[in-house]
Amino acid sequence: xxxxxxxxxxxxxxxxxxxxxxxxxxxxxxxxxxxxxxxxxxxxxxxxxxxxxxxxxxxxxxxxxxxxxxxxxxxxxxxxxxxxxxxxxxxxxxxxxxxxxxxxxxxxxxxxxxxxxxxxxxxxxxxxxxxxxxxxxxxxxxxxxxxxxxxxxxxxxxxxxxxxxxxxxxxxxxxxxxxxxxxxxxxxxxxxxxxx
Numbered sequence: 001x002x003x004x005x006x007x008x009x010x011x012x013x014x015x016x017x018x019x020x021x022x023x024x025x026x027x028x029x030x031x032x033x034x035x036x037x038x039x040x041x042x043x044x045x046x047x048x049x050x051x052x053x054x055x056x057x058x059x060x061x062x063x064x065x066x067x068x069x070x071x072x073x074x075x076x077x078x079x080x081x082x083x084x085x086x087x088x089x090x091x092x093x094x095x096x097x098x099x100x101x102x103x104x105x106x107x108x109x110x111x112x113x114x115x116x117x118x119x120x121x122x123x124x125x126x127x128x129x130x131x132x133x134x135x136x137x138x139x140x141x142x143x144x145x146x147x148x149x150x151x152x153x154x155x156x157x158x159x160x161x162x163x164x165x166x167x168x169x170x171x172x173x174x175x176x177x178x179x180x181x182x183x184x185x186x187x188x189x190x191x192x193x194x195x196x
Contacts (some may be wrong), residue, residue: 010052013190014060017048021064021085026072038166041065042126045088046119046174050102051191054093061085080137084130092122103191111182115175123167130163 025041045061052060062085069078096102100114138147185191 010056014048014052014056017044017052017057017060018064018067020044021048021061022068025065025068038162038169040170040173041068042085042088042123042166042170043173043177045085046092046122046170047177049089049092049122050096050115050118050174050178051185052093053097054090057093058086058089061089080130080133084126084133087129088122088126091125092118095121108179112175112179115178116171119171119174120167123171127163127167 021041021044024044025039028040041064042061045057045065047057048060049057051057062082065085066078066082069075069081074081095118096114100110100118102111102114102118106114134147134150138144182191
C-alpha cells in the first residue's frame with residue numbers, strides 16, 4: 001500500500017511539474033527568433049528532473065510543453081517537443097542523480113556545481129539535438145524542403161544564438177530555483193535518494 005501511495009504521489013508531482021512547464025512557456029513572454037523561442041519552460045523541465053529524476057522529470061516537461069505547443073497553435077511541432085523535452089529530462093536526471101547523487105546529503109557548493117553541470121549537459125545537448133531532430137523530421141519523416149533547409153541552417157548556426165541564450169537563461173533559473181527550494185523540499189521529504 002505504501003509503495004502504491006508513493007507511486008501515486010510521484011505521478012501527482014509529475015503533473016504539477018508538467019503544469020509549471022506549461023506556465024513557463026505559455027504565460028511568460030516568448031520571443032521568436034529564427035524559428036526558436038526564448039521562454040522559461042525548459043527551466044521547469046530541468047527542475048523536474050532535479051526533483052523527480054530523469055524519467056518522471058522528462059515526461060513532465062514533455063507533456064507540459066507539448067500541451068503548450070498544441071494550445072498555442074503549434075500542434076505540428078508537439079511530437080518533436082515531446083521528444084526533445086524528454087531527452088533533456090533524461091540527461092539532466094542521469095547527470096544529477098546517477099553521476100552526482102544530488103538527492104543525497106551534500107554541501108551547498110556541491111549542489112550548485114552539479115545542478116549547473118546537469119543543466120548545461122541537458123540544455124547544451126538540446127542546442128544540437130533539437131535542430132538535428134527537426135532536420136531529420138523534415139527530410140525523412142515528413143519531407144518538406146523549405147523546413148529541412150531552415151533546420152540545417154539552424155543546425156549550422158546553432159539557431160543564431162537563440163538556442164544558446166535560451167539554454168543559459170533556463171540553466172541559471174533552474175539552478176537558482178533548485179538551490180532556493182532544496183532545503184525546504186528536503187526537510188519536507190520531497191527530495192529523497194531514490195530519485196533517479
